[in-house]
Each structure stands twice: as C-alpha cells, then as structure tokens.
Amino acid sequence: MKRSFLSSAVVVLSLSLMATMASPGSMNGHARVVPRPLIAHPMLFAHQNQPLPTLAQCLQITLQNGWPLTCMGPAEFRAAYNLGPLFARGLDGRGRTIVIVDAFGSPTIRKDLATFDEQFGLPAPPSFQIISPAGPVKFDSRNPEEVNWAYETTLDVEVAHEVAPGANILLVTTPVSETEGVQGFPEIVQAENYVIDNNLGDVISQSFAATEETFPSQQSLLDLRSAFKNAYRHGVTVLAASGDNGATGGTVDLTCCYPTQVVGWPASDPLVTSVGGTRIQLDANANRTAPDIVWNDYGATGGGPSHVFARPDYQDSVARVVGQRRGVPDVSLAAFCFGPWLVETFDPNPRYRGWLLTCGTSEASPLFAGIVAIADQAAGKRLGLLNDRLYRLSGRADSGLVDVTSGDNSYTFCASACGTAAEVDTTVPGFSAGPGYDMASGLGTIDATRLVAALTADGH
Numbered sequence: 001m002k003r004s005f006l007s008s009a010v011v012v013l014s015l016s017l018m019a020t021m022a023s024p025g026s027m028n029g030h031a032r033v034v035p036r037p038l039i040a041h042p043m044l045f046a047h048q049n050q051p052l053p054t055l056a057q058c059l060q061i062t063l064q065n066g067w068p069l070t071c072m073g074p075a076e077f078r079a080a081y082n083l084g085p086l087f088a089r090g091l092d093g094r095g096r097t098i099v100i101v102d103a104f105g106s107p108t109i110r111k112d113l114a115t116f117d118e119q120f121g122l123p124a125p126p127s128f129q130i131i132s133p134a135g136p137v138k139f140d141s142r143n144p145e146e147v148n149w150a151y152e153t154t155l156d157v158e159v160a161h162e163v164a165p166g167a168n169i170l171l172v173t174t175p176v177s178e179t180e181g182v183q184g185f186p187e188i189v190q191a192e193n194y195v196i197d198n199n200l201g202d203v204i205s206q207s208f209a210a211t212e213e214t215f216p217s218q219q220s221l222l223d224l225r226s227a228f229k230n231a232y233r234h235g236v237t238v239l240a241a242s243g244d245n246g247a248t249g250g251t252v253d254l255t256c257c258y259p260t261q262v263v264g265w266p267a268s269d270p271l272v273t274s275v276g277g278t279r280i281q282l283d284a285n286a287n288r289t290a291p292d293i294v295w296n297d298y299g300a301t302g303g304g305p306s307h308v309f310a311r312p313d314y315q316d317s318v319a320r321v322v323g324q325r326r327g328v329p330d331v332s333l334a335a336f337c338f339g340p341w342l343v344e345t346f347d348p349n350p351r352y353r354g355w356l357l358t359c360g361t362s363e364a365s366p367l368f369a370g371i372v373a374i375a376d377q378a379a380g381k382r383l384g385l386l387n388d389r390l391y392r393l394s395g396r397a398d399s400g401l402v403d404v405t406s407g408d409n410s411y412t413f414c415a416s417a418c419g420t421a422a423e424v425d426t427t428v429p430g431f432s433a434g435p436g437y438d439m440a441s442g443l444g445t446i447d448a449t450r451l452v453a454a455l456t457a458d459g460h
Contacts, residue, residue, distance in 0.1 A: 056284035074162040079286035093167030093373035099201035105173035106150035133194035134187040163370025192227035205369035207362035209264030211249035228271035235384035241361035243302025246411025247430035270312040277301035277335025294407025318437040400451025404441035
C-alpha cells in the first residue's frame with residue numbers, strides 16, 4: 001500500500017495537503033501510482049483532539065486549492081445513497097449479520113468502533129463478535145503488513161456499520177495474509193466455510209483480491225471455490241472488491257503490475273457479486289451535483305474480462321460487452337480517495353493515530369454489504385447470490401440501478417517500481433463507461449431505497 005500522511009491538525013488541512021500530496025493535476029487524468037496490494041489506503045490524518053471538518057468545510061478546501069476532499073460520514077452516505085426512507089421504516093439491517101473477512105484484524109477495533117459511533121451518534125451494533133476459525137491470530141504492530149491489514153479491518157467494519165447500524169457485525173480474522181497467488185486463501189476459505197456451516201452470517205464482504213494470473217494454475221484457483229459454492233447452497237450473499245489497479249493487477253511478488261488487462265479473484269468468480277468503484281460529487285448537503293463517474297484517482301477501479309471463468313448465464317444479456325468471459329464488476333459504489341472518515345488507534349506511530357480519510361474498492365464492498373443486509377431484512381429472508389436479480393432488473397426505471405456513463409479504468413503505473421532503472425510510465429488501457437453495462441462500472445451505482453424495493457419484489 002502506498003500511504004501519504006498528514007500529521008498536522010485538521011485546522012490546517014489546506015496547507016498540509018499541498019505539502020504532502022502529489023499535484024492535484026493528477027486527479028484529472030488516469031491513475032499514476034506504484035503498484036500495491038488491495039487493502040485500504042489511508043490518505044489523510046487528523047489528530048483526535050480536533051473537531052472533524054464538515055462536508056462543507058472540506059468542499060471549501062477543494063475550491064481553494066483543488067484537493068478533492070469530501071469527508072463523508074454516516075449522514076453523507078445516507079443522503080448520497082437514499083438510505084433515509086429505509087431508515088424511516090426501521091430498515092437498518094436489524095436481525096441480519098454482516099460478515100467481514102480480513103487477515104489479522106485490528107487489536108483496537110472494538111474501541112475504535114465505539115469512538116466512531118460516539119462521534120456520529122450511531123448506536124453500537126446489536127452484536128459485534130470476532131472469531132478466528134482458521135487458527136489463532138497474533139497481531140504484531142512492528143509488521144507493516146499487519147498494520148496495513150488493521151487499516152483494512154477498520155475501514156470494513158466502520159463503513160458496513162454506518163450504512164446498516166442495526167445489523168450485527170461478525171469480524172472473521174485469519175492468521176495468514178492473502179497476497180497474490182494461493183498463499184493465504186486456504187485459511188480464508190476454511191474460515192468462510194466455518195461461518196457458512198454454522199449459520200453465522202447473511203452477507204460476506206471481502207476487500208481483498210489476487211490477480212488471476214498469479215495462481216500457479218487455473219485449477220489451483222478453482223480448488224479454492226468451496227466456500228462460494230457452500231454460500232450459494234445456503235443462500236448467503238458473497239461480495240468482493242473488484243480491485244484498485246484499474247484494468248490490470250499486481251504481479252505475484254507485488255512489485256509490479258501486469259502490462260496487460262487482468263482481473264482479480266474472488267471478484268471474478270461467478271458466485272460472487274463484484275463491487276467496483278465510483279467517484280461521487282456532492283454539495284454541502286450531500287446531494288449529488290452530477291452523475292457518478294468511474295473511480296480513477298490515486299488508484300482506479302478494477303474491471304475487465306476474466307481469464308478463468310466463462311460468461312455466466314446471468315450475463316448473457318450483456319454478451320455484446322463481455323463476450324464469452326465473466327465480466328467484472330457487477331455494480332459500483334463509492335471508492336474515491338479522501339471520501340469516508342475512519343478512526344483508528346492501533347498504529348504504532350502515535351502521530352498517525354486518529355481520524356483519517358481513505359479510499360478504494362475496499363470501501364465499496366462493505367458499503368454494499370450494509371445495503372444487502374437491509375435488503376435481507378426487508379425481504380424477511382436471505383437473498384443469496386444477487387447477480388441473477390441484478391441483471392434481470394437492469395434497464396428498469398424502478399430498479400434502483402443508476403447507470404454510470406462517464407470515465408474509464410485505464411491505469412498508469414511507474415515502471416521504476418518494477419525494477420526498471422528508468423523512470424518510465426506504463427499505461428494499461430482500460431474500459432470506458434457508457435450506456436448500459438460496461439466493464440468499468442458494471443450495471444452502475446445504486447439508489448438504495450429503490451434497489452431494496454426491487455430486490456425484495458423480485459420473486460426469483
């Protein structure tokens with residue numbers, strides 16, 4: 001993960017940003033970043049003893065110097081995704097359990113979630129449990145990889161909870177990290193099978209991915225699908241982030257990206273709903289000022305055709321786009337940088353403990369998990385694999401699927417990060433958004449109130 005830190009207080013954010021981040025001009029083109037694993041990307045920090053800036057204040061900073069701050073909390077997500085009418089009807093995920101799967105977890109997640117809830121006036125989850133069915137987890141704060149996963153855990157838990165504050169949260173941690181290739185996935189599969197076999201959750205969110213090409217063989221990847229088949233049989237919805245490296249992905253040693261179009265698994269699995277990323281544009285009251293565009297700043301949403309999986313039946317209606325292959329993603333939600341507020345106190349460096357803004361499809365997956373929990377509550381049952389329903393609903397005015405028609409997921413990365421002496425950029429052309437399904441935004445983003453109504457009315 002590439003991290004850019006701000007150690008100064010929020011009252012001087014406009015000055016600190018210019019001192020620590022790349023030129024804002026990079027926001028207007030394609031992503032240009034060093035390859036990194038798919039985990040949360042903290043971008044900006046504020047001390048705990050300072051009041052958080054409001055959305056209006058963050059937007060003012062953007063107007064003054066071009067930095068794209070949005071600073072979203074629960075109220076902003078509620079407005080942006082039209083969750084208010086659902087909450088007014090008591091639909092907030094209650095009676096349902098969101099399963100968050102992460103390596104290592106965070107030693108301070110309970111305390112941090114309580115701080116998050118206090119800041120934004122949220123109730124604590126009815127139940128918040130942490131289990132490690134694949135073996136005991138020992139968090140080492142001196143290990144940068146484990147610290148990075150703690151950021152991911154914090155993002156996943158806090159975002160899912162703010163969208164569905166009435167839902168139970170089950171954090172499932174594993175003692176081995178997923179990186180690229182097979183490593184770490186057997187433990188993840190074991191843990192997910194345990195959750196499903198013991199009826200512990202309704203929707204599973206996965207904010208990790210490995211490029212399909214990094215597996216030793218296609219069969220080695222296919223051998224890891226037992227949890228998804230199990231989830232399908234038990235009616236458990238499984239989500240996965242589509243990736244943060246645009247139309248490409250990390251190599252097996254995580255030092256570079258492929259120079260060709262690739263996608264990540266598990267997002268490419270036909271038994272998983274793949275969640276891509278958008279940039280949303282809000283006014284000071286969290287009303288959209290323009291249609292969403294494909295996320296492509298300081299990273300870019302993953303998307304493209306799978307090289308492992310053939311086109312599933314539910315994508316026959318978009319065969320003209322995906323051809324004979326499984327297309328990624330299925331839907332897209334907020335993933336843009338400097339978006340959601342998080343709070344953490346696990347970082348070994350006290351300068352970096354506190355409130356932060358982050359980004360990535362790591363945000364989009366738990367965000368959608370919260371909405372799925374609400375849909376399950378409204379339906380009075382698990383909706384299971386959503387993809388058949390989503391593609392059947394596409395194109396209907398009342399579907400709650402909002403087409404994204406602007407942007408692309410082309411990706412430019414610095415070749416010097418790949419062991420090349422020269423500072424040479426490599427660009428992997430991506431896919432453009434347009435009317436209907438595309439492999440940059442999937443079926444589009446969502447209006448939660450309409451989507452929940454459409455999903456629960458669909459009898460299949």
